Amino acid sequence: MSASQLIQNLRNTRVAVVHPRDQDGDDLVRQLQRIGCQVQVVWPPPPQLPLPLDAVFFLLDRDTRISMPWRMADLAIAHIAIVDYENPTVLKALLDSSAHGVLVRPIRASGVLSSLVLALSQRGYEGRLLAKIGKLEDTLRTRRDVEKATRLLMGLRNLSEDEAYQFLRKQATAKRVPIGTIAGSIINAHAMLAELDRDGEAEK
Template sequence: MKPAIRRVIEELRGAQMLVVHPRDSECDALIHQLQRIGCAVRHAWPPPDTLPGDVDTIFHLVEASDTPGFATMPEDGPTLIAIVEYENPTVLKRLLDSNAHGVVQKPIRSFGILSTMVLARSLRGYAQRLNVKVRKLEDTLKARRDVDKAVKILVALKKISETDAYEMIRMQATQKRLSMGQIATTIIGAQELLGGLGVFGAPPPDAT
């Protein structure tokens, strides 16, 4: 067995699973299969209002609109695997709205559960890494906009060039061991506060 595959399977041993499904023979079959894999399994029905904080994978029944809905799923929440029996428009809409990472078709059989878990958990991890990159990019863009705005403030107040204003911000960031974005935010906040007190005129337009 390849090391990467072995590591994925080992991660499942002891993983905290929550099965949200009426307690019947199919539910029992799913729970027993998860236990055979080595997972720690809990059961809930109807769906809980809040999710246990230590659960990392949820198997959740998706039925028609008159059945209980999903618990609140945070963006960085656990892997969600939907259990579906019908594929009518209502169920498909609820499936899409759930943002599930994988699907198990009823009637539930032991075959395919492990593969579904591995793929779903991998997809969830990939999505989380993308979200982290997006947030970092958004933070970077915001910092650049703040620096541009702070530069314009310094140019207007100190009657210096944009190059000199940028260098002042850079030097302050180096001396105080802060990012240029943090220094820029401080300058913008001070300008807005003093401007509101009538010490300075109206702030310069936002940088684009």
């Protein structure tokens, strides 16, 4: 999502506020509602957030296990920490939280929108990076499987490396599946046959 799209969609942003219903909490909720966000207030910190959400503002304690007991890694949402003051202990907790943005109490209306936009942008960028990493890992896994299947065919059928690879390609084209799928099938079949041979030897 581009920066302009992100800003245009702010009125549809679903936000949870994990904060006591005090002056700061009420000020934050009012400002988010002025922006046009759909706001839910939750206190105390729940083990699971009320999904679906796009972002969560949460009061950060020195112990992140208490202030954010949910599993952040499982949630594709922006996390904005709210801190009381800035000392080494709080800064360490802030780093441990892996938050995408931060607000310092007392909360001022002028900083809420900027923190939300930046956090949503950072989370979107993070999501795109994770998707790219996932694709790279899939590519590497496929390459390893193809190389292994090629070696198996070379040994089992006395083929050259190019002949074995071309066989994999032809099978993938004929079955209209990725070459990695064919390679994986050959690897799995070879493993099963090897296990049958071992079982047969053990029974003798």
